Amino acid sequence: MTPTLLASLLLCCFPISAQITSxxxxxxxxxxxxxxxxxxxxxxxxxxxxxxxxxAKIIERFSAGVGGFRAKLGGMVTGGGFGIGPEYxxxxxxxxxxxxxxxxxxxxxxxxKYDLEVGAPSVARNxxxxxxLAVHHNYPSINYYxxxxxxxxxxxxxxxxxxTAADGLLAVKPLPHFWIGGTGGHLWMNVGPGTxxxxxxxxxxxxPSEAPGIDQQTNFLRYGGFAQFDYRDNPFGAxxxxxxxVRFDRYTDRNLSRHDFDRVEAELQQFIPFxxxxxxxxLRGRTSLTYLDPGQTVPFYLQAVLGGxxxxxxFRTFRFHDTNSLLLNAEYRWETFSGLDMAIFxxxxxxxxxxxxxxxxxxxxxxxxxxxFNARNSVFLRIDVGxxxxxxxxxxxFGNIFAQRPFGSSVPAHVQ
Numbered sequence: 089m090t091p092t093l094l095a096s097l098l099l100c101c102f103p104i105s106a107q108i109t110s111x112x113x114x115x116x117x118x119x120x121x122x123x124x125x126x127x128x129x130x131x132x133x134x135x136x137x138x139x140x141x142x143x144a145k146i147i148e149r150f151s152a153g154v155g156g157f158r159a160k161l162g163g164m165v166t167g168g169g170f171g172i173g174p175e176y177x178x179x180x181x182x183x184x185x186x187x188x189x190x191x192x193x194x195x196x197x198x199x200x201k202y203d204l205e206v207g208a209p210s211v212a213r214n215x216x217x218x219x220x221l222a223v224h225h226n227y228p229s230i231n232y233y234x235x236x237x238x239x240x241x242x243x244x245x246x247x248x249x250x251x252t253a254a255d256g257l258l259a260v261k262p263l264p265h266f267w268i269g270g271t272g273g274h275l276w277m278n279v280g281p282g283t284x285x286x287x288x289x290x291x292x293x294x295x296p297s298e299a300p301g302i303d304q305q306t307n308f309l310r311y312g313g314f315a316q317f318d319y320r321d322n323p324f325g326a327x328x329x330x331x332x333x334v335r336f337d338r339y340t341d342r343n344l345s346r347h348d349f350d351r352v353e354a355e356l357q358q359f360i361p362f363x364x365x366x367x368x369x370x371l372r373g374r375t376s377l378t379y380l381d382p383g384q385t386v387p388f389y390l391q392a393v394l395g396g397x398x399x400x401x402x403f404r405t406f407r408f409h410d411t412n413s414l415l416l417n418a419e420y421r422w423e424t425f426s427g428l429d430m431a432i433f434x435x436x437x438x439x440x441x442x443x444x445x446x447x448x449x450x451x452x453x454x455x456x457x458x459x460x461f462n463a464r465n466s467v468f469l470r471i472d473v474g475x476x477x478x479x480x481x482x483x484x485x486f487g488n489i490f491a492q493r494p495f496g497s498s499v500p501a502h503v504q
Contacts, residue, residue, distance in 0.1 A: 158174075188205070224253075233409070257495060307343055347385060355374040358370075
């Protein structure tokens with residue numbers, strides 16, 4: 089290589105090296121300026137309040153109560169307004185063998201609920217369970233849009249529902265996670281004119297052929313059985329595992345001999361965690377199928393129901409009634425910080441008069457977003473906003489979205 093060529097190469101390379109050095113110095117200088125001007129991270133007022141509630145453990149202290157007494161929030165029928173009242177809970181009687189709970193609630197809209205539970209939930213080293221449940225509801229206004237999947241949104245009416253149920257349960261646990269048991273009880277019903285004057289009373293809009301039982305009420309003897317395989321990590325706020333249940337109930341009309349039927353309900357729940365359980369895919373499928381005795385009908389207040397905060401969240405409360413139903417839910421949940429999960433969800437389902445129509449056609453659907461507030465690893469409060477072709481609905485509910493009707497209860501799921 090000649091001296092002239094070597095000199096030319098050095099002259100060409102020198103500016104590039106100088107540029108690289110100069111650019112690195114600029115980047116480092118910018119970093120220094122940014123570090124000097126760093127301020128405190130901006131936190132929204134909403135996040136500050138949530139963090140205070142979490143760090144002060146306000147929810148945990150409120151729900152724990154004193155000496156067995158505490159305030160009971162929520163747990164009333166959807167649409168009944170905010171329910172509150174005293175509850176007495178003892179889980180330590182007979183060295184933890186006996187549970188006793190009694191509660192009385194009333195909402196700001198005049199809805200009332202009284203319930204009693206006495207049980208032995210963990211006899212014989214948690215292999216035997218005994219339970220007695222009693223509940224009384226007085227709900228002045230329950231929505232009713234008429235029978236079938238094609239009922240009109242504009243056909244909204246309301247009726248009064250009073251019911252009292254007393255039930256017992258005996259269950260055994262032959263295998264880990266697996267329960268099987270029998271239940272029985274009595275259901276006293278009274279249906280009358282609705283008190284919400286904004287809407288027509290149901291008996292003025294629907295005939296007994298459209299809404300069986302709307303003209304005359306009866307009482308029911310109920311008995312049945314159930315099986316459950318439950319390996320969720322936490323039944324009150326599951327992040328992994330599954331819960332698979334099937335139950336059979338026989339309802340016998342004790343007064344009119346018009347409403348004798350059998351009902352089979354099956355529900356599958358699956359929770360798929362990832363990222364150390366900070367994100368969860370929650371899935372649920374549920375169906376309710378009715379088997380009528382010859383010449384019998386299901387009273388409209390005991391029919392399968394969809395619509396509201398616990399199933400099709402983009403539709404109004406109790407939007408669809410019929411003798412059978414199918415429901416599918418999917419949620420993607422992620423932890424924003426300890427004590428609060430966000431969720432996006434999709435719901436699909438339908439009611440139908442004949443069991444042969446159990447399929448995935450003509451499903452109503454809804455999508456939305458939600459928030460899950462946790463206390464003691466359980467969902468304490470959830471807020472959901474659901475959207476459907478009939479508009480949108482906003483729900484504030486205490487408790488988890490996938491809560492199940494107690495196996496030992498005669499009361500319909502939608503008015504628990």
